[in-house]
Amino acid sequence: MSALPVAPPAASVETEPGPLAVARTVASRIATTCLVELQKLRHDRTELVTRAIQPALWLLVFGQVFTRIRAIPTGSTPYLDFLAPGILAQSALFIAIFYGIQIIWERDAGVLAKLLVTPTPRIALVGAKAFAAGVRAVAQAVVVLVLALVLGVHLATNPLKIILLVVALLLGSAFFCCLSITIAGLVLSRDRLMGIGQAITMPLFFASNALYPVQLMPGWLQVINHVNPLSYEVDALRGLLVGTSARLLLDFGVLLASAAVMIAVASALLPRLARG
Amino acid sequence: MTPALRCVGLRQKFGDTVAVDGLDLEVERGEVFGLLGPNGAGKTTTIRMITTLLPAPPGAIQVMGRDVARQRTAVRRLIGYVPQQLSADGTLTGRENVALFARLYDVPRAARAAQVAAVLDAMDLTEVADRPSKTYSGGMVRRLELAQALVSAPQLLILDEPTVGLDPVARDGVWDRIASIRAATGMTVLVTTHAMQEADEHCERVALMHRGRIRAQGSPGELKDALGPDATLDDVFRHHTGNALTGDNENGGMRDVRAARRTARRVG
Numbered sequence: 318m319s320a321l322p323v324a325p326p327a328a329s330v331e332t333e334p335g336p337l338a339v340a341r342t343v344a345s346r347i348a349t350t351c352l353v354e355l356q357k358l359r360h361d362r363t364e365l366v367t368r369a370i371q372p373a374l375w376l377l378v379f380g381q382v383f384t385r386i387r388a389i390p391t392g393s394t395p396y397l398d399f400l401a402p403g404i405l406a407q408s409a410l411f412i413a414i415f416y417g418i419q420i421i422w423e424r425d426a427g428v429l430a431k432l433l434v435t436p437t438p439r440i441a442l443v444g445a446k447a448f449a450a451g452v453r454a455v456a457q458a459v460v461v462l463v464l465a466l467v468l469g470v471h472l473a474t475n476p477l478k479i480i481l482l483v484v485a486l487l488l489g490s491a492f493f494c495c496l497s498i499t500i501a502g503l504v505l506s507r508d509r510l511m512g513i514g515q516a517i518t519m520p521l522f523f524a525s526n527a528l529y530p531v532q533l534m535p536g537w538l539q540v541i542n543h544v545n546p547l548s549y550e551v552d553a554l555r556g557l558l559v560g561t562s563a564r565l566l567l568d569f570g571v572l573l574a575s576a577a578v579m580i581a582v583a584s585a586l587l588p589r590l591a592r593g
Numbered sequence: 594m595t596p597a598l599r600c601v602g603l604r605q606k607f608g609d610t611v612a613v614d615g616l617d618l619e620v621e622r623g624e625v626f627g628l629l630g631p632n633g634a635g636k637t638t639t640i641r642m643i644t645t646l647l648p649a650p651p652g653a654i655q656v657m658g659r660d661v662a663r664q665r666t667a668v669r670r671l672i673g674y675v676p677q678q679l680s681a682d683g684t685l686t687g688r689e690n691v692a693l694f695a696r697l698y699d700v701p702r703a704a705r706a707a708q709v710a711a712v713l714d715a716m717d718l719t720e721v722a723d724r725p726s727k728t729y730s731g732g733m734v735r736r737l738e739l740a741q742a743l744v745s746a747p748q749l750l751i752l753d754e755p756t757v758g759l760d761p762v763a764r765d766g767v768w769d770r771i772a773s774i775r776a777a778t779g780m781t782v783l784v785t786t787h788a789m790q791e792a793d794e795h796c797e798r799v800a801l802m803h804r805g806r807i808r809a810q811g812s813p814g815e816l817k818d819a820l821g822p823d824a825t826l827d828d829v830f831r832h833h834t835g836n837a838l839t840g841d842n843e844n845g846g847m848r849d850v851r852a853a854r855r856t857a858r859r860v861g
Contacts, residue, residue, distance in 0.1 A: 322704075353682075356685055361684055430646055431674060436699070
């Protein structure tokens, strides 16, 4: 038997961490969890393929048909170009919104308890989950973008824009992942969360600018659109990818603020989830 | 020297149900201590309070002299925890599972690979370390979880029903590893179980818990001798609680039973 690791000296475990140490821990845990997410994707790529079916159908069927019938006025931008960033945001939303189910599964399997017993602040655990959802969303985005290119969508290739696109996807996924964890912390059961997840996902999608311009929406839907973070994500993605006019500062500001608030809320509910 | 674990007047209520009712407990450094009792006795709730998963009032629990309520992060660094359920990530390889916990416990990068390899070797998992853990048997998964708990070199190893659902050979394998860890490191081990025979064979001291309280504690030999010449630990338990080891699940035991069944299903 190899020599087992020796316990650290007592002095190194005496003090509670200060804000700087917590920030370092958060960054370290996010990096660790993102790495683990990539390892999982490497071992099992079937999810990437199966999750690509729905966006492919939206682009191939809905996109092609609505491009031909010209039912949705999108100015000088072809409808398929207009739609592609919306479908990109939708596929990220669908990945992130079911992270709450994963965390309930982790609770039932004892994984959450094991993670909570490590010297990791709750906010770091939730932040790490949020960015792990982002990593999956970005991996999925590559598949959707390749499909869009094949269908003839004109996409930007500017590296800075691609980096900003990744940031927008990460922030949007972080928000929806933490929204899902928050709901999980409230309802505490997988079945209830699946019902709520399905009940809110499509309304979030339809009450955004993913499929049609805001101007076409009735007044009440426009109000919902303005408080829906998915709309800001789509606006940013559309501006970056196909060059439509976008309020990038506002978009990124809203995405950053909403992700930060939702990470804080989900972190506050994590102990309830662990006890539940 | 302060004990590895000290609980004083520990209480926990869930609504009207008292899960832990004024529990006093002391575990000496370096011993294998068994917390015994049927489902619903309050063992898992006690473990959850010790491991910081449930809040504890200041001064009620000390781990290696640190107050669990005030020095939560410090206590977490001292603890290695294996929950009742089989909780390794089946998608990841054994090595990746252990490396994840090395990172979560801030094992320095320079020492990480060697430390991960050492604990995998100690658990006889080196040959299968690069296989996905979903291909492991139940006993191997349990050993993998021990490796995850040991990679941070904890001073107090807490095992919640470590042999539930395992066949006799796998059970012996787990206990053999626990004994060798203890011999190699002098680590304190706190284990919960309702398998009296296992506790009799492998624990130096035990506490019998029932309805949230410690009913008796001492070495298995002392407890048996106090009852009579041919007494077993099962007899000792019945004597102190007036109950069989199973079937008294009125006090919130449903969750434990579910968890045990889930684990049993996963190990096949």
